[in-house]
Amino acid sequence: MLPLARKLHASIPSAHFVLIDLWGHGLSDTPIASHEAGLFYGLIDTLLDHLEWPFAHLVGFSFGASLTAGYVASRATRVQNYVLVAPAGLVKRSSLTPAEQEHFQHDCDEDAARQWVATWLEGGELIVPSDWKERVARGEVVAEAIREWQARNHPGHTASVVAIVRDGGVMDNHESFEKAVVTGVPSMVVLGEKDDLCTEQELRNFGFDSVFVVPNAGHGVVRDKVPEVAGFIVEFWRG
Numbered sequence: 001m002l003p004l005a006r007k008l009h010a011s012i013p014s015a016h017f018v019l020i021d022l023w024g025h026g027l028s029d030t031p032i033a034s035h036e037a038g039l040f041y042g043l044i045d046t047l048l049d050h051l052e053w054p055f056a057h058l059v060g061f062s063f064g065a066s067l068t069a070g071y072v073a074s075r076a077t078r079v080q081n082y083v084l085v086a087p088a089g090l091v092k093r094s095s096l097t098p099a100e101q102e103h104f105q106h107d108c109d110e111d112a113a114r115q116w117v118a119t120w121l122e123g124g125e126l127i128v129p130s131d132w133k134e135r136v137a138r139g140e141v142v143a144e145a146i147r148e149w150q151a152r153n154h155p156g157h158t159a160s161v162v163a164i165v166r167d168g169g170v171m172d173n174h175e176s177f178e179k180a181v182v183t184g185v186p187s188m189v190v191l192g193e194k195d196d197l198c199t200e201q202e203l204r205n206f207g208f209d210s211v212f213v214v215p216n217a218g219h220g221v222v223r224d225k226v227p228e229v230a231g232f233i234v235e236f237w238r239g
Contacts (some may be wrong), residue, residue: 001061003141004222007230012237020047020062021047023160030156035163037070037176042072048078051109058082062197065089066169066176072117073179073189082137083233084208085222089173090198104166117162137151143223173224174206188236192217210236 060068066089103113132145142149150157188210212223212232
């Protein structure tokens with residue numbers, strides 16, 4: 001999200017941008033509790049209260065977009081408008097094989113669950129580009145290097161990610177999207193043409209009218225197509 005935030009700030013320098021670090025992502029510790037969506041809603045509440053902001057414009061990516069939909073559905077008065085970028089939450093657990101569904105049981109083999117979640121999220125083995133240091137030096141954000149660093153340096157990271165996939169609304173969160181639309185809070189969705197987590201038509205069926213598709217982009221559209229995504233958001237905010 002950092003490259004997108006930088007681009008948005010360059011377009012609207014008078015605005016205040018705050019990036020929220022979700023539990024288990026970059027943090028050395030994380031709550032020893034079920035990582036249900038409510039845990040993260042509380043995190044957002046705490047941040048807004050600390051900033052003394054009665055409401056805010058929300059932009060959520062992937063799991064963050066699923067959280068955003070749920071947050072709007074439960075706390076509409078705290079959201080002036082919201083943008084969902086490549087939202088997770090609409091994959092049905094029933095689409096998984098019986099063996100894959102076993103990883104969502106709380107008495108499952110945790111080692112096997114961690115391996116499956118990592119593979120499912122990455123689309124295969126996590127491979128860090130050999131030139132990641134040079135790319136970082138140029139100001140790029142190399143997501144694979146960050147994920148490898150988190151897993152290596154923060155013992156709670158992988159467990160948090162597994163818990164989020166299991167309980168946080170990465171799958172079967174359709175009700176939150178439906179309720180978010182019903183609130184009437186202004187919204188926009190941006191997704192990559194090749195994203196396999198949701199489709200434009202699926203989102204329009206929920207009632208989202210402003211859905212923009214970025215050609216030749218996948219789920220990583222927020223990093224791979226920053227100018228395009230930022231352009232849609234700025235136009236939405238200024239509209």
